[in-house]
Amino acid sequence: MTGRLAILAGNGVLPVEIATAHPEAVKVVFDGVPHQLSGDLQPHAFEKLGGLFEDLRGLGVTRVVMAGSMTRPPLDAPAFDPLMISLAPRLLSAMQGGDDALFGLIIEIIEEQGFEVLGAHDLVAGLTAKEGLLAGPVPTADLLADADRGADILNALAPVDIGQGCVVAGGLCLGVETIQGTDFMLRMVAETPDALRRGASGVFIKASKRGQDLRVDMPAIGPDTVVQVQKAGLAGIVVEAGHVMILERDKTLQEIEKAGLFLMGRVL
Structure with missing residues (x-):
């Protein structure tokens, strides 16, 4: 048309x-x-x-x-x-x-x-994340395992229409994004006692819900997300390749490098 x-x-x-x-x-x-x-x-x-x-x-x-x-x-x-x-x-x-x-x-x-x-x-070229390391250091095997655990959690929640993001550290789920949004969840993670994190840094995982119509409400991250992830003491961000938008891409990638975090696109 x-x-x-x-x-x-x-x-x-x-x-x-x-x-x-x-x-x-x-x-x-x-x-x-x-x-x-x-x-x-x-x-x-x-x-x-x-x-x-x-x-x-x-x-x-x-x-x-x-x-x-x-x-x-x-x-x-x-x-x-x-x-x-x-x-x-x-x-x-x-x-x-x-x-x-x-x-x-x-x-x-x-x-x-x-x-x-x-x-x-x-409508906007290059808006979604590609597969692979997009910025920052290569994540460890433990961090990638946390990302896989996060993907499993989000897939399990998709049938009840909850969550496009979660945080996993050392295999433990520290937070799931609900109606309050990403920033609220990351603030709660930042306030999680060290004893519950058991020394693990952890990862923020962002993905679309299974069966979601990506024409509306496609998940997105941006510079503010990076700031909140750093404040939460996490090591980086893993997003679903092709299903998550990177807003203000240049600024977001600069913030990732500045914070010493990693950003990776994966098929989840």
Whole structure:
């Protein structure tokens, strides 16, 4: 499908990276959702999705990408437009489940309106991690064993739609990423008593959930992740090759080298 691209933007640098690569794109922001975009913006409200889709068609949009962090907003039911009223039962049901259920429904709704949904990795070259050592020293066999253990943990949790990341040190799981996010988990790891870590440094593992639609909510790391990993006393980061984005790549790799950590892409 050809036609204009629309970026449905949340917070963070990813919408900015996409807009830089596609300056012709329509930049859509939402009431109550922080963002880092600038220039010509198209503000919309979640309560009026019908108006959003109508405006996108009028602007010649045929392709849509969802990018950036976006918490589940409170919705003002009396402000719903007719389309949103018709969608409300499906949305409310999906919101009772995990992110995969909600994002899957949102993709379904957008496609029902005649738009093609793309992933950020389809639009920005070199966005995802490749397999192999990407920066820093070669990890030890013990650290790679921790990474394998972390992959097993994330695979076990995938059926219940929990977690894109965890920390393993010396074979012990020190934390699993839940709705509070990566930074929260890494702060908790930093506060873990040394006695529980048994002298092991450990690894942060980031991966997609099995069966996850990578067009939305693809896992990502960036410079801030590196800072938190260092504060948590870990040796490095292992990400799932081809399934995790490296945001602000040059800065992230520089931070890895500066911190003395390693970053590796692996098939998990």
